[in-house]
Amino acid sequence: MPELRKDPVLGRWIIIARERGKRPSDFVIVDSPVAGGFCPLCPGNENTTPHEVLVYGRENNTPNSPGWKVRVVPNKYPALVIEGDLNREGEGLYDKMNGIGAHEVIVESPNHDDIFSQLPVEHMIMIFRAFKVRIKDLEHDDRFRYVLVFKNFGKAAGASLGHSHSQLVALPVLPRKIESELAGALTYYNYKERCVYCDIISQELKQDVRVVCKNEHFITITPFAPRTPFEMWILPIHHSSAYHEQNEEQLASLAEIFSESLCRLDACIPNVPYNFVLHTQPLRSQHMNHFHWHFEIVPKLTSIAGFEWGSGFYINPMPPEEAASYLRESLERLS
């Protein structure tokens, strides 16, 4: 029988439509390769991108030249523009403002064919450091309230170029999803005087059925009410609401667990398209006792159709306990 499950933070219901005996290999990957040709992100083509705002690994002092390992550039054709003042206005009961924001692309490697999950941990640390540095920098711009960091991997997940990259968008408003998460976490905190995510971690460690892996600072779980098969959350074990406050040791630990989690996913379903997104506290917030930053990794394995759009429900054919079990055993099976 299917099971309804409720996300303890958002109150979002999902349906576990358990398909008997469904294994990772039963999922059909409907992804086509991103077309080849000239790549604006490759070394030597720096003149086709806007000027870099951050770079790691280049030994010479010439900006926008080859020799880099990680490079952050503003989006050439951004969804929101950085220049201008916020102009909030109302039109009757409707609110609007001009499209101010920052849209940046983190080029994760100079090698066109590198795959994020297979990058060495030392290299991945630079990417996580770049997220932190850019959030801290954009925090100084008081027009912005939130920085959303995300990655699209695979064409089905929205990647338009094969060259490994992630993106960030600084927004003048709080995204609705983050607002709901903050509100849900605050409601829980007001009732129990504990962080809901700290409680989730504590319970997951105790039950040990949805834990994928952990290290000194982080834990990866398949959440109790996941939207898709193999959805994973990576959370700091000790309470922290601000991603950009992580030190180098924590970033190294994060890179390690991220790499391990994605390798486990890839071992279960090779080349699965996915999105990951960072949820952290809003810019210039004081430390939040009720909120806990984390990454959500959502594989693109199911489609969103009328029922999902209309209800906000998701239908997931694989219970997270089974997904966690496959993920735990995946690397061991390969070795």
Add this chain to the structure above:
Amino acid sequence: MKKILLVDDEEGIQMLYREELEDGGYEVISAYTGEEGIQKFKEESPDLVILDIQMPGMNGIETLRQMKMENPKLPVILSSAYNEYKQDLGAWASDEYVVKSSNINDLLEAVRKHLS
């Protein structure tokens, strides 16, 4: 006379752009698909390409990336009725992205900028 390759599957756009560009003193070569565009790009060695994005077969961004692979210095202007293709990072290979409108001054200005 500078040579412009105009790749667009809409006859109306071909006629409108051709007239304006020829009035501006440019020679215009037409192609109606991405594949034909690549062929004419190789045969005619244009000084600039104006490229529609949404076309049957190979779309404009794939066409752009093939052309830039052959000649990265060739100026290419993407011209689309839609803004949303700006989210495709492949569009970064272009030199300009102009949204189609009945007033083609933006396009003419971009052409002049890259052919001056």
